[in-house]
Amino acid sequence: MTEKKVALVTGAGGGMGLPTVRRLVADGFRVAALDLNTTELKKMIEDEGLDAVAYEFDATSEERCRAVVAQVKADFGRIDAFVNMIGWTASSRFVEEQSGYWQKLVAINFMPVVYMSHAIAPIMIEQGGGKMLFVTSDAGKVGTSGEAVYAGLKGGVIAFAKSVAREWARYKINVNCTAPGPTDTPLEADQDPELVARRMKVIPFRRMAKPEEQASAIAFFVSDDANYITGQVLSISGGLTMQ
Secondary structure, three states, rough: OOOEEEEEEEOOOOOHHHHHHHHHHOOOOEEEEEOOOHHHHHHHHHHHHOEEEEEOEEEEEEEEHHHHHHHHHHHHHOOEEEEEOOOOOOOOHHOOOOHHHHHHHHHOHHHHHHHHHHHHHHHHHHOOOEEEEEEEOOOHHHOOOOOOOHOOOOOOOHHHOOOOOOOOHHHHHEEEEEOOEEEEOOHHHHOOOOOOOOOHHHHOOOEEHHHHHHHHHHHOOOOOHHOOOOOOOOEEEEOOOOO
């Protein structure tokens, strides 16, 4: 019997995270599900009998990121896929923002990708390969009103992904991104209703994505079907952006 692959998912307790954990388990992965708050994760894992383990950690701490990667490696023996779903923003006008807000955005939206990738890459190199998938945002590709710094950081994650994809291809590590458009999650519910309404008018399908639709794209990129794809960014936005 072939040993199951192991996926490490950060932000696993969020609106897109929970369906992603469920989908990866259904696809045959054992999942290390990481989040700052694991209440919903633990409940879902227990209620559904999923082949997954929840780990509580603070992704803004480099020390904690390295420690949890080491723990997952010790518990599961390997890490075949890394999915980063951590992200947060609020809707506000750039000229009205304070530097404390920017620092929080950097700490949540960019540095965890760097910390976790740096800790996981040597494990994948030793194993002979792996998959990394960073959930970014269409804001990082085309910009968006009310999320200037967030958009800049997601654009930074995309550039980072393309850069390490070039560095690590020799080790058979694929690095890709998805760029969700508006998705029906609690984070979207916190946005300015007027801004959300304007977005719905310019989405050809005239609706938000379902979290499960985002999970499907993530599952593809960490599957063997994506073995020859690296350095790419796929928009799942209902046609909001077309490139």
